[in-house]
Amino acid sequence: MRILLVNPRGYCAGVKMAIKGLELALQRFGAPLYVYHQIVHNTYLVEHFSARGVVFVDHLQDVPVGATLMYSAHGVSPRIRQEAQARELNVIDTTCPLVTKVHGEAVRYARKGYTLVLVGHRGHDEVVGIMGEAPGTIHLVQSVDDVATLDVGKPNRIAYLTQTTLSVADKQDIEMALQQRFPHIEQPRTDDICYATHNRQQAVRKLAPEAQLAIIIGSQNSSNSRRLADVAQSLGTPARMIDGPEELQRHWFDTVGTVLLTSGASVPENLVDETLSWLQQHFDAIIEEQSIKQETQYFHVPPQLRHPRERTSPPSAVDRPDPEKAALP
Ligand code: SF4
Known part of the structure; x- marks a missing residue:
């Protein structure tokens, strides 16, 4: 059996920053350390850090007054920031700068009086955070059908934003429907x-036609991982999502000559290595790594976790953007 090992896969710059931030925070502040929601959407990592004294909470009432609290890579709404301040929490913000960029756009458009449409998945942590920037002004659409039934009257000024981890193809369809309905x-x-998200989907799009099965390592609540399975399936390649090699079943591979293997942006590489070992052990598989794109993006951990020397250095181009200064028309 041949394994097409996809590159890029696994950790993105935002997840690397959040995980490194959590490690540093554990060293500096010790356990228990509180994180609002899952630090990233990956079951293995959540279990790993829970075992080391990290407490993932969905409500700030569960965080003792004055404790240290991290925001996950998905970001939070202003209401959570205010609540954290009221509880005098020591906040460490590991929101991905690319999510912060979307928050900034929401704030700026809302201040200018725009009606806003957010294309995203209802209930996803990132979507909840962005919608909280301008409650009552942002309307969520999840599909082309939602665009047809969107009830916003005839707005003078309207703009749309999207979740960072959408399917590129779905987004294009929804974008077209929005432009047809609201030409301005x-x-x-x-x-x-x-x-x-772009790179991982593009790589699967390019390589999936060569495989009879796609194995996507990623948790069910990971939006970007699920989209990788969607891309493979849209090209006629059946896809299976697994959290790790313990979920693999031999019979999946009965009539398979080539397997595509990739992982979502929140998946540590050790899960890929263990999956490869399982496939080699059971099928004498040959690994062929295909690299579609090099990634060089890097995000610094939040200032209070940096080495003193790093704290005084000027912010680089890849440092976290100020939401107030996010690029907007
Ligand atoms: S998937 Fe994209 S937006 Fe999400 S954490 Fe990674 S780089 Fe940031």
Whole structure:
């Protein structure tokens, strides 16, 4: 059996920053350390850090007054920031800068009186955080059908934003429907779907036709991982999502000559290595790594976790953007 090992896969710059931040925070502040929601959407990592004294909470009432609290890579709404301040929490913000960019766009458009449409998945942590920036002004659409039934009257000024981890193809369809319905609708200057989502989907799109089965390592609640399975399936390649090698079943591979193997942006590489070992052990598989794109993006951990020398250095181009200064028309 041949394994097409996809590159890029796994950790993006935002997840690397959040995980490194959590490690540093554990060293500096010790356990228990509180994180609002899952630090990233990956079951293995959540279990790993829970075992080391990290407490993942969905409500700030569960965090003792004055404790240290991290925000996950998906970001939070202003209401959570205010609540954290009221509880005098020591906040460490590991929101991905590319999510912060979308928050900034929401704030700026809302201040200018735009009606806003957010393309995203209802209930996803990132979507909840962005919608909280302008409650009552942002309308969520999840599909082309939602665009047809969107009830916003005849707005003078309207713009749309998107979740960072959408399917590129789905987003294009929804974008077209929005432009047909609102010919004057505006969009951010740069795409809200992040580079990591683009690259991982593009790689699967290119390689999936060569495989009879795609194995996507990623948790069910990971939006970007699920989209990788969607891309493979849309090209006629059946896809299976697994959290790790313990979920693999021999019979999946009965009539398979080539397997595509990739992982979502929140998946540590050791899960890929263990999956490869399982496949080699059971099928004498040959690994062929295919690299579609090099990634060089890097995000610094939040200032209070940096080495003193790093704290005084000027912010680099890849440092976290100020939401107030996010690029907007
Ligand atoms: S998937 Fe994209 S937006 Fe999400 S953490 Fe990674 S780089 Fe940031």
